[in-house]
Amino acid sequence: MTSPLELLTPKDREEPLLSTYYGSVACGTIGFIIACAMNGVARRPIYSGIQKHIGFVTLGIVGGHFVEKQRAIYFAERDAVFRHYVELHPEDFPAPERKKYAEIFRPWLPVR
Template identity: 45%
Template sequence: MYLYQQFFRAFGNYKFTMIPNAIEVLFDERERPVPFLSQIFNPLFGGILGVSCAIFVNFVSKKPILSGIQKHIIFGAVGLGAGKFFDGIRNEELAKRDAVMRHYIQLHPEDFPMPEGKKYKELLTPWVPVR
């Protein structure tokens, strides 16, 4: 008996049960940790962009690239602040979008039925060796 036949015999009628419906996803009360990189990406990118702008200004004015280090520090700090500001705006917009989605799902739960589980044998095709 082939391995895939053993697999279908053992798991062919097993249904996926990890498919959540929309209500479970949006109303989950667990605290999700914010990924580290998403916390620092926008401020870091803004700071790097600010320092790059200072380098570009020096390059265009035909000065040494790293001259006027205070300009690099100021541009980097402004870029860091701008990145933090735009990150906050983005988080507010995403929170508003989620609130609108939650409200719509609360008002129209019939539009979001529980997805039916699929069996492994419906998803996997028989394996045919090519020699």
């Protein structure tokens, strides 16, 4: 088992491709759907006004990228606060003791 401080230290690992671009792709798709819905409400062909579609998709991608960056900053600051608290109060976070499965599981008794 690892100590609580080791759990909070950042690790250098690669993010999966899907989670890297998920926010941008999702917001770009929502922008495309909004452009199609606006054309549908106006009783125009759904794909007419391609510049509107391109604009909304672009705004969605940029907005999604901005939200993902702000989210990463928020979680980095939060983890830094947690890490600092654990460093200041190590007595409140003792390292967990290793247990065997026999100590964790209760004996199995069939119910008939």
